[in-house]
Amino acid sequence: MPDMFHTHCHICVSMRKGNPKKHGSINLDVDTVTCALCARDFCNAHKGRSGNTCEINHITYRARHPGIEGIYARIEDVPELEAGSP
DSSP states (O other), X not given: OOOOEEEOOHHHHHHHHHOHHHHTXXXXXXXXXXXXXXXOEEEGGGBXXXXXXXXXXXXXXXXXXXXXXXXXXXXXXXXXXXXXXX
């Protein structure tokens, strides 16, 4: 598992902004890791199937943001993680 550090989870922030009445009490003061697919920080509550990815749909995210470099649809697409490295 990657080292944890203290920033804001992009999913928690999005939920708070999207519906502050419902999600306004979400604690943003949590440990996070950087997603290997989208390079954004996420918390343990929003961990994807792989321990080093967040739970968003990276295929859709990549398709909707073609101008952003460093977004990958699948873990197999990440150059640094090829050949079975962790």
